[in-house]
Amino acid sequence: MANQDSIISVRNLEKKFGNHLVLKDISLDVTPGEVVTIIGSSGSGKSTLLRCLNLLEDPTNGEINFKGENILGNGFEITKYRSKVGMVFQSFNLFNNLDVLENCIVGQTTVLGRSRQEAEEMAMEQLKKVGMDPYIKAKPAQLSGGQKQRVAIARAVSMSPDVLLFDEPTSALDPEMVEDVLASMKALAHTGLTMILVTHEMAFARDVSDHVVFMDKGVVAEEGTPEKIFNNPKEARTKEFLKRYLNQ
Amino acid sequence: MKNLKANPLLTFFSAIIMLLGLAGFSSNQVHAEESDTLRVGMEANYPPYNWTQQDDSNGAVKIDGESLYANGYDVQMAKKIAAGLGKKNVVVAKTQWDGLLPSLTSGKIDMIIAGMSPTPERRQAIDFTNAYYTSNIVMVVNSTGKYANATNLADFNGAKITGQLGTFHYDAIEQIQGAIKEPAMKDFSAMRVSLESKTIDGYVSEKPEGISVSSANPNLKMIEFKRGQGFHLDPSETQSAIGLRKGDSNLEKVNEILATIPEDERDKMMTTAVHSQPKPATEGNWFINIWQQYGAMLLRGTAMTVFISLIGTIVGFFIGLLVGIIRTIPLAKSRGKRWTTRVASFLASVYIELFRGTPMIVQAAVFYYGAAQMFGLNLDRTLAALIVVSINTGAYLSEIIRSGIISTDEGQFEAASALGMNHFQRMRKIILPQAVRNSLPSVANEFIVNIKDTSVLSIISVSELFFTGSTIAGQNFQFFHTYLTITFIYLVLTFTITRIFRLIEKKLNGPKDYNLMANQEQVTSNSREVKN
Ligand SMILES: Nc1ncnc2c1ncn2[C@@H]1O[C@H](COP(=O)(O)OP(=O)(O)OP(=O)(O)O)[C@@H](O)[C@H]1O
Ligand SMILES: [Mg+2]
Numbered sequence: 001m002a003n004q005d006s007i008i009s010v011r012n013l014e015k016k017f018g019n020h021l022v023l024k025d026i027s028l029d030v031t032p033g034e035v036v037t038i039i040g041s042s043g044s045g046k047s048t049l050l051r052c053l054n055l056l057e058d059p060t061n062g063e064i065n066f067k068g069e070n071i072l073g074n075g076f077e078i079t080k081y082r083s084k085v086g087m088v089f090q091s092f093n094l095f096n097n098l099d100v101l102e103n104c105i106v107g108q109t110t111v112l113g114r115s116r117q118e119a120e121e122m123a124m125e126q127l128k129k130v131g132m133d134p135y136i137k138a139k140p141a142q143l144s145g146g147q148k149q150r151v152a153i154a155r156a157v158s159m160s161p162d163v164l165l166f167d168e169p170t171s172a173l174d175p176e177m178v179e180d181v182l183a184s185m186k187a188l189a190h191t192g193l194t195m196i197l198v199t200h201e202m203a204f205a206r207d208v209s210d211h212v213v214f215m216d217k218g219v220v221a222e223e224g225t226p227e228k229i230f231n232n233p234k235e236a237r238t239k240e241f242l243k244r245y246l247n248q
Numbered sequence: 249m250k251n252l253k254a255n256p257l258l259t260f261f262s263a264i265i266m267l268l269g270l271a272g273f274s275s276n277q278v279h280a281e282e283s284d285t286l287r288v289g290m291e292a293n294y295p296p297y298n299w300t301q302q303d304d305s306n307g308a309v310k311i312d313g314e315s316l317y318a319n320g321y322d323v324q325m326a327k328k329i330a331a332g333l334g335k336k337n338v339v340v341a342k343t344q345w346d347g348l349l350p351s352l353t354s355g356k357i358d359m360i361i362a363g364m365s366p367t368p369e370r371r372q373a374i375d376f377t378n379a380y381y382t383s384n385i386v387m388v389v390n391s392t393g394k395y396a397n398a399t400n401l402a403d404f405n406g407a408k409i410t411g412q413l414g415t416f417h418y419d420a421i422e423q424i425q426g427a428i429k430e431p432a433m434k435d436f437s438a439m440r441v442s443l444e445s446k447t448i449d450g451y452v453s454e455k456p457e458g459i460s461v462s463s464a465n466p467n468l469k470m471i472e473f474k475r476g477q478g479f480h481l482d483p484s485e486t487q488s489a490i491g492l493r494k495g496d497s498n499l500e501k502v503n504e505i506l507a508t509i510p511e512d513e514r515d516k517m518m519t520t521a522v523h524s525q526p527k528p529a530t531e532g533n534w535f536i537n538i539w540q541q542y543g544a545m546l547l548r549g550t551a552m553t554v555f556i557s558l559i560g561t562i563v564g565f566f567i568g569l570l571v572g573i574i575r576t577i578p579l580a581k582s583r584g585k586r587w588t589t590r591v592a593s594f595l596a597s598v599y600i601e602l603f604r605g606t607p608m609i610v611q612a613a614v615f616y617y618g619a620a621q622m623f624g625l626n627l628d629r630t631l632a633a634l635i636v637v638s639i640n641t642g643a644y645l646s647e648i649i650r651s652g653i654i655s656t657d658e659g660q661f662e663a664a665s666a667l668g669m670n671h672f673q674r675m676r677k678i679i680l681p682q683a684v685r686n687s688l689p690s691v692a693n694e695f696i697v698n699i700k701d702t703s704v705l706s707i708i709s710v711s712e713l714f715f716t717g718s719t720i721a722g723q724n725f726q727f728f729h730t731y732l733t734i735t736f737i738y739l740v741l742t743f744t745i746t747r748i749f750r751l752i753e754k755k756l757n758g759p760k761d762y763n764l765m766a767n768q769e770q771v772t773s774n775s776r777e778v779k780n
Contacts, residue, residue, distance in 0.1 A: 056665060079670050083668025087662075089659060095664070095677075095678050096660065106667075107667035152663075
């Protein structure tokens, strides 16, 4: 049953694409303020799990509870829920028709009903935090990848979410830009925001997260504290995966 | 005289009209018989039978819905008929040749007095009075050309000859041994242009037209044939009669009136008509002459073309937006909603197939004449034109906008969803602005197509630029120069529109450069702050 302290609690989640079973019997608990990293090899279902969490994919079975309420239930307000669970994508997905500032404002005014001024102040504050405030008048096409991702983070945080999901936010970036984005994320983690992130940055996962989930072939193969997973893995497949990644 | 045998468009209309008749709708008549105005349909572009002029001199009659006047043999005859019927006014409905029959059967006019021959085919659709003029078949050639001195049909051996589409003139070419039968042409203006530019050597016509054209344009000459040396024709084909709706009770009365006008009076009327038809200015610069004489008309025609294309494109754009959105609504989870979406989407695709799959000229004719025939609805021509162009443009643009929507990067959609936007908000704030921006070049293109394609609206006699041009050419006989002027206006219009859309696109793209809101040093220190 759902854990009382959890902000998000996943029970026996299953996802099929046609007859392709991608997620099998996934259970996961995230407590408020916790930073959870999901690691695992390509195709293991990490993105699919994350996308199920904000219903960009419809789970085929199981339960997802948000603050004790089943988000898959009938009559659940999906849009309201999504406004509380932000998402940062691997491919940034900044709105091409809007400049940097408007990207961070549009959700606040249309979804949260904030006043223009309130939204603008919030957007500026978050853009400042990621160091993108000088670029407020730029269009996404005029920014580098790292800059785009920092704006995407500011956009998500401007919505004052309870939980923020990151799907490989640095994988599409050149190495020298990764640092800026990771720095922004680290600062966020320290504010006490609940974060669930999929990443291949093992050092980051070890330093920043409270809990690490290792996925393999659609199941949670092993989970625990970073110390446990990185220094003392139990499962053979975890060891093998880490060996491949850490020896690079 | 003018006979129209195998025009596919007319066949099509007749078929539709017969269908409507079968459905029991055709008894609807738009105009009350009791009205004291006689509404007469004619091309007002076939001197000396009928032409358009700018004032009411020589007893001309007002053209319905325009500040222009019609005159000619037909108009004078119409006045006599009206007087005999006890009607106070005569109004001319300027109508394209193809539109005359549907105009009559749908009740938009009371009579056709347009130099029309009472052929058996036509008699199936409408009734005819006795002849009100009997003509003679001639040939029109270049006055300095090889055939200028021809006297009989045999002299035209090897000549390139044509005639008006759907008339017996054209069929008569077969009687000339060794003549090359060129494709038939739409109207006399076209044949006169071809003759002057020497792409043909002559066209078959009738004496009054021949007299008119040779007196107005010294480059052209009429060849008359002596008895037995010209065409052999059924006498009924050289006659012109007045067309009435089937069963019109006025038929007998009109015949009685015609009987009071003897042959010599008719000839006199025709001679007067030939002399009072407008003469073009021949001195000075042709371009300046056309503008001085017809500038107001040209501007009005241009304004009409721009008006219909602009409103049509704007309204069509919104229709396209709506239909494009309907066609891209994702299927909802609930069954009821799913059904509504499916039905709406099906209707939208029927609309698109229907209007993309048929020519606008047919849509205009069916809509304008059909509305009158079926529902007794006498639509304003301009309104009908606006509706047809809008709906047509909407069908094209909805597909363009739909593809604009579905080709927008999926990530844009997902990012908007992840912020908690619903379908409406996602579309309005994120997807549509991008889809619309991407479809702008196509909208501009559609606008330009509309500028040009409104010329087909002449079928319902909308006086847009092309119709105006044909009218002017019919008056001044300077076909090449008139159409050159029209070409110039079309080019100016389309070129201007292209430029305007470029500007709009640039504006929507925003400035190419953006200004940093602080200096670079602050930027670096800011990002450092975050890292620490
Ligand atoms: N929309 C889809 N339709 C069908 N199959 C899909 C779809 N999305 C993902 N899959 C399949 O689901 C499986 C898991 O994909 P997922 O993207 O979740 O992996 P991942 O762990 O995120 O991998 P990576 O590290 O490469 O991003 C893969 O086998 C993939 O082919
Ligand atoms: Mg992935």
